[in-house]
Amino acid sequence: MNTALLYSLVGIGLFSLGLYALIVHAHLLRKILAINVMGSGVFLLLIALAKRTATPLPDAVPHAMVITGIVVTVAATALALTLMVRVAMENHRAELSDQSQE
C-alpha cells in the first residue's frame, strides 16, 4: 500500500463520513460542516492523485484544481452560513422547517 492510495482511501472515507453526517443531522451548522468535510475528502483525494506521475515532480493540475475548489468551497460555506443565520432567525432554530407559510 503506497501513500497515495492511503490518502485516497482516507479522502473517500471523509467523503462518506460527510455524506452520512449531512443526511443524519438536522442542525444546519452540522450539515454545513458535513459538506465541508466532504469537500476536504475530495481535495485529499485530488492531492493524493498529484503523486501519480512517474517523475518526482507532482502533477500540477490537481493542485490547481484543489486551489480552485477551495476557493469555491469557501464561498459556498460563507453563503451557507449567512443563509443559515437568516433561516435560524426565521425558524427560531437552526433547522429546516417543513411547514409552509400558509
Next chain:
Amino acid sequence: MVPSSEIPWGALLILLPLAAAILCFVWPKLAVVTGVVTMLLLTLAVGGFAWQLQREGLYQHAVGGWETPLGIGLYGDGLSLLMLAMTVLVGLAITLYARSYFNQKQARVFWPLWLLLLAALNALFLSADIFNLYITLEMVGLAAVALVALKGGRDALNGAMRYLLATLLGSLTYLLGVALLYHSYGTVDLVLLAERIDNSPVVWAALGLMGAGLLLKTALFPLHFWLPAAHASAPAPISALLSALLVKASFYIFLRLWLVLFAPLGGDVALLLGLLGAVAILWGSWQALRQTRLKLLVAYSTVAQIGYLFVAFPLAAAAGAMLWNGVSYLMLSHALAKAAMFLAAGNLLLFGGHDRIAELDRAVQRLPISTAAFALAGVSIMGVPPSGGFIGKWLLLEAAIEQGYWLLAAVMVVGGLLASAYIFKVVGYAFTRSTATPEPQSIPMGMEWAALLLAIASILLGFTAPWVFALLGIGDPFGGGAP
C-alpha cells in the same frame, strides 16, 4: 472596425455579463440599465456566435493561450449554441420582467447576481473540460441560491437552504467523480477523455458519482425532493430561472458526459434512467395535479418534464442523433414554456396576493394576458401541437414506438394527458363567472408581456424545428452524422 468574424464572441459571452455584474455591484444606481443593456448585448453576442459557428464549424478557444490540459479551454458546438440561445431567450424575458418586479433594495442584489449567474451559465455551456464544468456549475448554484433567498421570508429561506445543501452535495459528488476520472486518464478534457476511456471499475464508479451528483441537481425522480420547495418559494423571475435554465444546466453536463464518455458503456444504466424518467413523469404529473397552490403545481410539472428528458436514454442507442435533437428541442421548449408559466404565475400571485388555485378566478380574469401566457405555455407542456413540446415529444414517441418500448410510449402519452389535466385545472378558472369589480391594473405591462412573449415563442418553436436542428448539427454533438 474589427471584422465581425474576428470578434471573440464566445469569450464575450462570458466576460460581458461578468464585467456588468461587477459594474452593477459597484454602481447600484446603474444596475437596471446595465442589466438591460447587457442582456441586449448578450443577445447580439449569441447571434454573432451562431453566425461564427455556422461559418467555421466547431468553436475552440484556449483562454489566455494556455493549451489543455493546463489552460482553460472553451468549446462550442450546436448543442452549446442551443443552450446559449435558450439562456438568452429566457434571460431576455426575465430581464424584462425583473425590471419592474423588484423594488430598489432587492434590485441592488438581484442585478449583480443575475448577471453573474448569466456569466456562469454561459461559461458552463462553453466549457470543454469536466473540471471547469464543476466550477461553473458551482457558481451557477451559489448564485441561484442567493437569488432564491433574495426576497427573504420563511418559505424562501428554507427553500434556499434546502437547495443549497442539495446543490453542494451534488457538485461535491460530481467532483469526486472528476477526481476518479482524472486519476485514471490524467486529463479532464472531454475530447481527450473520450479517446482514452475504457470499461473499468473506476469508470463505473466515476459514472456513478458524477451521474448521481448531476441527477440530484437535475432533480430526477427520486432525487427531486428539494425542487418543489425551492422553485415554488422563490420570487417569480427566479423560479422561472431555476426551472428553465438551472435544471437544464446540470442536465446539459449529464448529456455531454453521457454522449462522449458513458454511452458506449451503459445499456442497463440507460434503461434505469429511462425507467426513472418514466416514474418521474407519472409521479410529477400526479403530484402537480394534486397541488392546491399554483407555483407548486408548476414546480411539480417541472419534475414531470425532466422525466421526459430521461426517457430518451434507453432509446438513444438505436435511434441516433435525431432523438437527441428531440431531447434538446424538448429542453428548449420546456425552458421557454416553464419560464412563461412561472412568470405568469408570479403575476397572478402578485395580483391576487395568494396562489391558491381554487380562489384564482378573480385574478385570472383580471389578467387575460398572463392567463393567455399560462395557457399557451401549457399547450407546449402538454405536448399538444403546434408547439415545441409537441415536436420533441413526437420524436421521443416515434423512437419509443419504433423500438417497441410500449411502456415508455404509454407513460409519455399518459403524462401528456395528466399535464393537460393540471393545466386546464388552472385555465378553467378563466371562464367562471366571477363577480369581478373593476379595479386598477396593478401589474406592469412589461411583466405580463414577458410571460406572453415567452409562451408565444414556445408555440412558435413548433414550426422552426428543421432550422434549429440544422444549427444543432454544427460540430456533430450527438455523433452519427449531422441530421
Next chain:
Amino acid sequence: MNESVWLPLLVIASSLIPGVIIFALAERRVKLRTTLNLCGALLKMALVGAMLWGVYHGQHYEVRLALLPQLELVLRADALSLLFVTLSSVLWLVTTVYAIGYLEGSPNRSRFFGFFSLCVTATVGLALAGNLITFLIFYELLTLATYPLIMHRGTEASRRAGKIYLRYTMAGGALLLVAIIWLYTLSGTLEFTPQGFLDGIDEQHHPALIIIFVLLIAGLGVKAALVPLHGWLPEAMVAPAPVSALLHAVAVVKAGAFGIIRVVYDVFGVDFATLLGVTGPLVIVAAITIVYGSLRALFQDDLKRRLAYSTVSQVAYITLGVAIAGPIAAVGGMVHLVHQGLMKITLFFCAGNLAETLGIHKVSEMNGVGRRMPWTMAAFTVGVFGMIGAPPVAGFISKWYLGMGALEMDQGWLILVLAASSLLNAAYFLPILYAAWFCEPSGPWPEERNFGRKETAWALLLPPVVTALLALAVGLLALAPFTPLAWVEFVVQREFVP
C-alpha cells in the same frame, strides 16, 4: 411564389388574423369587431370560391412547410378537402351573423369571437391538411379552441361540460397521436394518397395495422361522437347556441367524421381496409350509433340535448357511408357531411332563437310556439323533415345514396337501420312540431323579450331561414351542377374510382 401556394395560406389567414386582432380588441369596440368578423368570413368565402373554381379546372394548390426534417406541414386543396372547407366557411359566415345577434350585450365577446375565429381556422386547416400530422395539429388546435367556447357561459354546468369535453377529446387526441406515430414508423410516410399508402406494407405488419386503424378511429370517433365515445356531446349543449351550431354542424363533430373519411380512403384505402377486414366492424359501430343516438334522443326533454343525441345518430351516417366501402355509399356519406351540417345548424339556430327570445329550453315548454315565431319554426320544420329524410329536403338525398350504397355492397340489412333511424327521428322530432304548431300555448313564455313587430332580432332570424332554404335547395336541386352532391360525385370520381 404563385397563387397556388398563397391561396391555401390566405384561406387560413382570413380567419386567423381577424381572430388574433379580435383578442386584442377592447370589449366595447363592437363595430370594429363585427366588421372584422364579417370581412374575414366574406373574404374566406371568396377565396374558397376561387379555389373551388381552380380545383374544378384541375389547378393544384399546395403549401409545404418543413416541420421536422422528414415531416412536412402540408396544406393541399383537393376536391374532398374543399367540400369541407366550403361547408365550414359558408356556415361560419352564417354562424358569425347569428353569434353577433345572439351575444349582443353579453360580456366577454372579444374572447368569444377570438376563439370562434380560431376554431374555424382549425377546421379549415384540418380540411386542407395534406398529411396526417398536419391533420393532427389542426385537430388538437380545434380541441383547444373549442374548449373556451364551451366554457363561455362560466356557470358550474358549463365548467363541467368543458371538463368532460376535454377529458374525451384529449384522450382521443392522445390515441390519435400514438396511432399516427406508429403508422409513421411502419410506413415512413403520412401523406394522404388516394387509394391509401399502405397496401405495399409487409403482411406481417397487418395485425399492427388493424390496431392502428382501431386507434385512429377511436381517436377520431371521440369527436365524431361514435358510441361509446359520444358522452361529451350531449353535455356540451350547455354552451351558447352559436357554439352548439359550431360543434354540431361546422367544426368539431364534422372534423371527426372528416378524419374518418380521410383515414379510410386516403390512408388505408378502401380496398386495403376491406382486405384487413376493418370496415365491417366500423359499419356495425356506425349502425349501433345511429340507432342508439336516436333512442336516447327520444327520452330527452331538453331541446338542445335532444338535438345533440340526434347529432350522434346523424353523424354516424357519414361513418356508415364511408365504412360500407362502396362508391355510392361514399357519395351518401360524404354528401351527408354537408347536408347534416345545413340541417343541424338550422335546428340549433332555432333552438337558440327560442331560448333567446322566449326563454324556452325544454320540449315540454314549446306548446304553441309556432304561432308566436312562425318563421323560426318554419325553418325548424324544414330541418326536421330533412332529419327524417323526407323529400325534397337534403336528408333524403343522403339517405337515398346510403341506401343504394348498402344495396350495392350487399348489405341490405342496413336499410333496416336507416328505416329505424328515420322512424325514430320522426318519433322524437314530430311531437315537437305537433306541440309547436297545433297546441295552444300553455301559459306565458318563460322569459319573453320583446322585439316589436318582428318575432325576434334580424340577426337571429336570418341565419336559420337561410340555412333552411339552403338545406331545401341542396335537396331539391341535387342534380344541378355545383351542388354538394355534384361535388361529392366529382370527389368520388376523382379520388376513389381508379
Next chain:
Amino acid sequence: MMNSDPYGALLWIVVGWPLLLAIPAVRRCLPMADYFAILPALLLLLLPMDFSSTLSWLLLGTGVSIDGERRWILATVVLIWALVAMKRRATPHTTPHGQNTFYLLTLAGTLGMVMASDRVGFFSFATLMGYSFYGLLLWGQSKPLEAVRRGARSYLICLIIADLLLFEALLLSAFNPQMEVSRLYLLMVCGAVVLKAGIWPAHFWLNASYRAASPLSALLLVLPVVMALFALLRWLPLGHVDDGVAGLLILITAGASILYAGWRFVQRPVQGERLAWLSLFASGWVIASVGVGLIEPLWWLQYGTLIYPLIAAVAVILLMVALLRPPPASPSQSGDSALWMGRMWIGCSSLSCKLFAGYSLCYKAGLQRAKQLQNGLERRDLIGLLSNWRNATTLFVLLGIALAWLVN
C-alpha cells in the same frame, strides 16, 4: 307524347302555383286564392293532349306528365278542391289563420302526385301531401277536438310507416329494376297503400277521423283514400307481373275490408262513421281488382284502364254522401274493434322493456307506460295506445335489429 316548352311550363305551373300561394305573404296579395290555386289545373284538364316535362336537375331527375288515364284522377282532384273551396267560402269564419297554407300545400302535393312521371317525384309529392294533410286535419277545426287529434295522430303514424315502406320499395326498384316484380316490393307497396288508404286492418285512423270530422274535413278525407289507391296503380307494374301469392294476400285483405265494412255499416254506426265504412267498402273493391290483376295479368291488360274511371266514380259518390251528410252530433266514445292489436302492443312493449332491462331509464318509463297502456285498453282507447310514440318506435327498432341479425 309531346314535350314542348310552353306545355311543360304549364305542368310545372300547375304544381308550383299552389306552392307559391302557400307563402302567406304572397297569398295576401290575391283575393280568392283558393280558386286561383286550382285554375292552372283546370286549364290543364281542358287541354286534351298528353305531354310531359322532365327537369334533370330537380331532385334525382324528376319530371311531370299527364295522360288520358290520369286525367280522371286529375279531374277528381280538381273536383274535390273546387268543392272544398266553395264550402270554405260558404263558412269563411271557421278557417283559422294559417290553415290556407296547409290547404295549398296539400293541393300542391296532390297535383304533384297525379302528374309525377317518376317514382321519386311521386314519393316527394306524396310526402308533401301526407304531412300537410296531417296539418290540415288538425288545423281544419277552429278548436281541435281530442277525437280529431287522435285521428290525426294515428294517421301520422300510418303515414310515417307507409312512407318508410315506400322509400324502401323505391330504393329496391331504383337499385335493381328486376326487384320491381319481387314479392317483397309488391308487398311493401301494398302495405303502404293499405296504411295510407285506411284499408282494413289499418282503417282505424280513417274511422276516427270521420267520426270527428267537420263537413269540410269529411270532404277532404276522400282525398288521401283516392290518392293512395292511385299510388297503388302507379307503383305496381300491373299487367306485367304474375304473382299469385301476393295477389291472393291482397284479395284476402280486400275481402276482409269489404266484409268488415259491410258488417259495421249495417250495425247502425255512429253518424259520422257511416262514411268511413262506405269509403272502406269502396276502396276494398278497388284493391280487390288490383289483387285480381296480380293473379291474372291478362285480365288486367284487358280491363285495367277501367280502374281510373272507377276510382273517380267512387270518389264522386263519397263526395256526394259527404256533402249530403248532416253535421255530426257530439262525438261519442264508441268502442272500436281490433282489441287484439292493443293486446299485442302491450305484450311487445313490456317485452321490449325487459329486453332493455339494463337500461334502467327505459325500463322504468316502460313499466309506467305499460301500465298506462293497460288503463288505456280498459277504456278501449285504441287510438291513444297507438299514438304512444316511445313504445311503438322502440318495438319497431327492436324488431328491426332482430330481423337484421337474423338476415345476416
